[in-house]
Amino acid sequence: MIDAKTWDGVQSLLDNYVRIQASDTVLVMYTSDSYEAAAWVSAALELRKVAVRRVWMAPLRDDGFQERLRLALPALEQLNGRLVVLSFERDTMSHTRALAEAVSKYQPNCAIYRSISTCPSLFSNALRVLPEELSARNIAVLERCMTAQRLKITTAGGTDLSVTIDPKHRWISNRGIARPGGVVILPAGEVATFPASIHGVFIADFAFNVNAITERDSRLHDHPITVWVEDGRAVRYECDDPPTSGFLEECFHTHCAYNVGELGFGTNFGVRDAIPLNSHINERRPGIHIGFGQHNQDPGVVGYQCAIHLDLIARGGIVWVNDDPEPLDLENIAPSSGHHPGSTRDEDVFSPETEELEIDDCCGILTSEGLKLFSLPQAL
Amino acid sequence: MADITSEKVRELVERVLAEVGDEVKGQEKAFGVADLHTSVAGLAKVGGLSAWEISYKTTHASLERAQELARLGAKSAWEISYKTTSSVIEKDRTQGR
Numbered sequence: 001m002i003d004a005k006t007w008d009g010v011q012s013l014l015d016n017y018v019r020i021q022a023s024d025t026v027l028v029m030y031t032s033d034s035y036e037a038a039a040w041v042s043a044a045l046e047l048r049k050v051a052v053r054r055v056w057m058a059p060l061r062d063d064g065f066q067e068r069l070r071l072a073l074p075a076l077e078q079l080n081g082r083l084v085v086l087s088f089e090r091d092t093m094s095h096t097r098a099l100a101e102a103v104s105k106y107q108p109n110c111a112i113y114r115s116i117s118t119c120p121s122l123f124s125n126a127l128r129v130l131p132e133e134l135s136a137r138n139i140a141v142l143e144r145c146m147t148a149q150r151l152k153i154t155t156a157g158g159t160d161l162s163v164t165i166d167p168k169h170r171w172i173s174n175r176g177i178a179r180p181g182g183v184v185i186l187p188a189g190e191v192a193t194f195p196a197s198i199h200g201v202f203i204a205d206f207a208f209n210v211n212a213i214t215e216r217d218s219r220l221h222d223h224p225i226t227v228w229v230e231d232g233r234a235v236r237y238e239c240d241d242p243p244t245s246g247f248l249e250e251c252f253h254t255h256c257a258y259n260v261g262e263l264g265f266g267t268n269f270g271v272r273d274a275i276p277l278n279s280h281i282n283e284r285r286p287g288i289h290i291g292f293g294q295h296n297q298d299p300g301v302v303g304y305q306c307a308i309h310l311d312l313i314a315r316g317g318i319v320w321v322n323d324d325p326e327p328l329d330l331e332n333i334a335p336s337s338g339h340h341p342g343s344t345r346d347e348d349v350f351s352p353e354t355e356e357l358e359i360d361d362c363c364g365i366l367t368s369e370g371l372k373l374f375s376l377p378q379a380l
Numbered sequence: 381m382a383d384i385t386s387e388k389v390r391e392l393v394e395r396v397l398a399e400v401g402d403e404v405k406g407q408e409k410a411f412g413v414a415d416l417h418t419s420v421a422g423l424a425k426v427g428g429l430s431a432w433e434i435s436y437k438t439t440h441a442s443l444e445r446a447q448e449l450a451r452l453g454a455k456s457a458w459e460i461s462y463k464t465t466s467s468v469i470e471k472d473r474t475q476g477r
Contacts, residue, residue, distance in 0.1 A: 035401060040396075061423070091424070212430070213424040294434050
């Protein structure tokens with residue numbers, strides 16, 4: 001049975017993130033590992049007398065998904081309000097392109113919220129924080145760091161990193177708020193970029209999050225990982241726990257995985273203690289994290305591709321910006337009342353490229369039946 | 381949301397859980413994989429297929445461009461000439477309004 005905190009989180013998702021209306025039609029997409037969450041949300045919608053349809057999906061590879069999705073979507077003329085898509089997966093993010101293509105004709109009356117790391121903690125901790133509260137903290141981080149040239153980052157666990165920032169590298173701000181045509185990735189609460197240069201020592205004493213499916217306990221408080229970074233690369237790593245050390249070896253053995261591909265700042269203060277699940281919930285915890293392997297920039301800006309992305313996460317973080325004597329304490333961010341910059345990217349999780357569809361250009365999709373138009377809102 | 385007792389909520393959640401559980405069993409059976417969880421876990425182990433990615437790769441970048449155009453409310457991807465309203469704006473601008 002669902003507990004009270006988790007049920008409150010379900011209500012928060014609908015009220016504070018989705019801002020559900022009686023006129024909305026909701027499509028719940030879910031993988032088997034997240035069927036309980038699909039049921040909780042379906043029940044909450046039924047209580048509110050909001051129309052809900054469900055689509056099961058196999059994660060990552062599912063040849064029948066597009067057809068099931070097509071059959072579940074309402075006819076455009078039947079829609080009275082918005083089409084709201086809520087998806088729930090535990091370990092994966094699947095079918096990004098198939099979904100984007102299927103719902104493009106509903107824009108701009110379509111809102112998409114995609115959850116990864118679905119489990120009770122997603123609702124009882126991460127989603128109980130208001131998106132406006134996350135946004136105000138993200139803005140505070142961006143106001144200090146986006147225009148910075150140099151950062152010095154320390155943690156209570158012993159991290160000491162020197163970073164330079166180049167404005168050519170894009171910033172990502174996941175705050176749980178949708179822009180028209182965009183997708184909200186949940187759990188929310190993170191600011192990230194690519195460091196132009198980074199060196200020093202990093203102690204991950206909170207958790208790891210890797211883009212693979214693993215049953216391994218992700219918590220690191222009993223056996224922190226130390227990584228020495230030089231010229232943007234991990235040059236040495238240590239962990240007292242032999243199984244974790246073996247896991248690190250397996251990860252860093254992947255081509256290009258020793259590159260630092262992300263510098264992340266968690267801002268979701270609803271996440272306090274690490275959970276065992278390999279998850280984005282841990283990554284959103286207030287603190288610093290480094291993503292090794294695949295980077296978060298456009299392919300033309302950073303020129304390597306890596307099959308792996310391994311986030312190593314520290315508890316907390318103090319960030320000194322340029323020569324400012326007042327550091328930014330990630331566990332005590334003073335929310336900003338400023339405007340959120342428009343140049344950041346919202347989404348930070350996508351499905352791997354496994355689908356057969358190929359986007360030919362911004363207007364067309366190459367399908368097995370030839371080139372089809374990729375429809376923009378009310379257009380093309 | 382209408383007032384409802386916690387007992388009614390519990391009954392509702394249990395009923396919907398059972399419904400969705402049955403859906404899963406039917407869909408997994410139709411999918412034709414004996415053990416879907418093991419199959420996917422084997423597919424997306426370290427060094428295998430990614431379970432998720434942090435950024436668009438080459439082809440995805442095009443999709444992101446399309447979404448950005450959508451956010452801007454673009455009626456088409458690009459236009460070759462001013463239309464009427466644009467001409468008015470241009471006229472206003474040149475006349476210093």
